[in-house]
Each structure stands twice: as structure tokens, then as C-alpha cells.
Amino acid sequence: MACCNNGESCCDVNDDGVVHDTVKEYYGKRIQNTSDLKTSACCNVAKPKSAEVLNAMNSIHEEVTSKFYGCGLVTPSLLRGMKIIDLGSGSGRDCYVMSKLVGENGSVLGVDMTDEQLNVANKHINYHTQKFGYSKPNIGF
Numbered sequence: 001m002a003c004c005n006n007g008e009s010c011c012d013v014n015d016d017g018v019v020h021d022t023v024k025e026y027y028g029k030r031i032q033n034t035s036d037l038k039t040s041a042c043c044n045v046a047k048p049k050s051a052e053v054l055n056a057m058n059s060i061h062e063e064v065t066s067k068f069y070g071c072g073l074v075t076p077s078l079l080r081g082m083k084i085i086d087l088g089s090g091s092g093r094d095c096y097v098m099s100k101l102v103g104e105n106g107s108v109l110g111v112d113m114t115d116e117q118l119n120v121a122n123k124h125i126n127y128h129t130q131k132f133g134y135s136k137p138n139i140g141f
């Protein structure tokens with residue numbers, strides 16, 4: 001249970017559906033940006049080493065990065081032409097980084113269950129398509 005405070009339980013794991021709803025409520029409503037995270041379990045410990053990954057990260061829209069709730073991206077930088085799926089993609093930061101790394105002929109699909117996160121991710125498809133100089137999006141959520 002990653003979303004608990006001070007050891008208190010925030011969800012009844014024996015009740016099917018409660019965990020699902022609690023996770024959705026947490027990522028969709030309770031936290032609005034990275035600084036609202038209630039646990040240090042989601043800490044950004046991975047340090048991107050390659051210039052390609054750093055460069056891609058620096059070109060992501062601010063609203064997308066402000067809602068990054070992950071633990072850091074571990075990815076090879078040589079992904080050109082690959083097809084990638086990201087499960088639990090949130091606002092899409094890692095997807096957009098990989099959208100740049102795979103290039104116009106690769107593709108990225110982000111999957112998430114939280115509407116609020118998906119709305120942010122979908123909102124910035126055109127922004128990144130233009131930013132990366134692509135003639136059409138190579139990404140979907």
C-alpha cells in the first residue's frame with residue numbers, strides 16, 4: 001500500500017474494488033503534482049546518463065512533468081524505430097521521452113486507468129509532435 005501515511009492503512013485489501021478505487025482516487029484527485037506525493041516510495045532515483053535521454057526529458061511539457069509520479073526512467077537511449085508500451089503511464093512523461101527516442105517511425109502506447117492523468121497526457125500530443133518535428137503523432141494513450 002504505497003499511499004498510506006504513518007503506517008496507517010488506506011485501503012482494505014480484502015475488498016475487491018476498493019484498492020482499484022483508492023488508487024484511482026489517489027492518482028486522479030488526491031495528488032495534483034509531484035510535491036503532493038504521500039510517500040517517498042515514488043522517488044526519482046534514476047539519473048539519466050545519456051545526452052539523448054536528458055535532451056528528451058528537457059523537451060517535455062511542464063504540465064506533464066509536474067504530474068510525474070514515477071520512480072525514474074530506466075531506458076536505453078537507442079530505441080529508434082521501436083514500438084513501446086508503457087503500463088501505468090500516468091501523465092505520460094516517460095512515454096513522451098520515448099516518443100522522441102523512437103523517432104517518427106517508432107510508436108509509443110501509454111495505458112493508464114486514471115482519467116485525470118490520461119486527460120493531461122492526451123492534451124499534449126500535438127505539442128510534442130510539433131516539438132519533435134514529426135509530421136504526425138507517433139504516440140497514443
Ligand SMILES: C[S@@+](CC[C@H](N)C(=O)[O-])C[C@H]1O[C@@H](n2cnc3c(N)ncnc32)[C@H](O)[C@@H]1O
Nearest residue numbers: 027067068069070088089090091112113114117
Ligand atoms: C506511480 S504512478 C506512475 C505514473 C507514471 N508512470 C509516471 O511516471 O508518472 C502509477 C500509475 O499507474 C496507474 N495504475 C495503477 N494501477 C493500474 C491498473 N491496474 N491499470 C491501469 N493503470 C494503473 C495509476 O493510475 C498511476 O497513474
